[in-house]
Amino acid sequence: MTKEDLIEAIKAADIGPFREVRLITLVHHQGVTPTVVKQIVAELKEVNAHEAHELVELRKTLKAVEPDIAALKEMKTVISKVKKAAASV
Amino acid sequence: MGRETFGTVPENAFRVPIIREESANSSRGNTEQMRGPDLYRGLTELGQSIHSAGAPVVERVLQILGRERQREIVGVGETDPGKLDMTAIEHLESGVNQALEGHEAMRVDEAALDGRVTGRDAIIAELENAAND
Numbered sequence: 001m002t003k004e005d006l007i008e009a010i011k012a013a014d015i016g017p018f019r020e021v022r023l024i025t026l027v028h029h030q031g032v033t034p035t036v037v038k039q040i041v042a043e044l045k046e047v048n049a050h051e052a053h054e055l056v057e058l059r060k061t062l063k064a065v066e067p068d069i070a071a072l073k074e075m076k077t078v079i080s081k082v083k084k085a086a087a088s089v
Numbered sequence: 090m091g092r093e094t095f096g097t098v099p100e101n102a103f104r105v106p107i108i109r110e111e112s113a114n115s116s117r118g119n120t121e122q123m124r125g126p127d128l129y130r131g132l133t134e135l136g137q138s139i140h141s142a143g144a145p146v147v148e149r150v151l152q153i154l155g156r157e158r159q160r161e162i163v164g165v166g167e168t169d170p171g172k173l174d175m176t177a178i179e180h181l182e183s184g185v186n187q188a189l190e191g192h193e194a195m196r197v198d199e200a201a202l203d204g205r206v207t208g209r210d211a212i213i214a215e216l217e218n219a220a221n222d
Contacts, residue, residue: 001219013212014205037220041213048209055202062195069192072185079182 006032010040015047 010023023040030036 001216006216009212009216013209015209034220037216041216041220044209044213044216048206048213051202051209052206055199055206058195058199058202062192062199065192069189072188072192076182076185076189079178079185083178083182 001032001037003027003032006037006040013044013047015044019043019047 006027007024010020010027013020015023023043026036026039
């Protein structure tokens with residue numbers, strides 16, 4: 001793996017600007033060594049674990065509000081009917 | 090993040106005089122427009138809709154329209170719809186729209202998060218393979 005490949009991989013991982021700059025700087029300074037790759041993988045895993053947890057929580061929330069959303073959509077339809085009726089009186 | 094978007098519904102979204110002081114026969118404001126059997130049916134339906142939406146909507150999504158307020162709206166919508174103010178209904182509609190937009194934003198966040206996590210997994214696997222070669 002070349003230095004450029006590794007830098008592209010860091011950029012593609014979308015890990016946030018500060019971490020991205022820090023890891024790219026690390027690659028520029030130390031090159032593609034096993035230690036550097038190991039550190040990058042560890043950080044990507046850390047970010048991914050965090051976001052995977054966020055995703056799980058978000059999906060739980062979405063599941064929990066499903067009935068609310070159905071009710072809100074129904075309410076929206078009714079409000080629309082009320083407004084039409086009010087305009088036509 | 091998107092899942093907190095519901096929190097952006099303005100606190101005053103429902104803090105409007107839902108119920109007018111005047112009776113249905115008052116000529117003030119838009120109460121004249123509130124008459125007619127279609128409107129009565131519509132408001133009754135609104136009352137029932139709010140009633141059937143129940144606590145989950147209030148507690149988890151809107152959180153602003155209190156139960157007492159709901160009861161008032163349901164009661165007035167069913168018995169004397171002329172007392173309901175269209176401005177208030179429009180505020181209610183605005184709040185509902187904002188909650189639905191918030192939900193849509195959560196869906197967008199979900200797709201974005203899912204894409205990032207999946208893409209990153211692939212990159213991690215590639216790096217690990219390269220490191221082992």
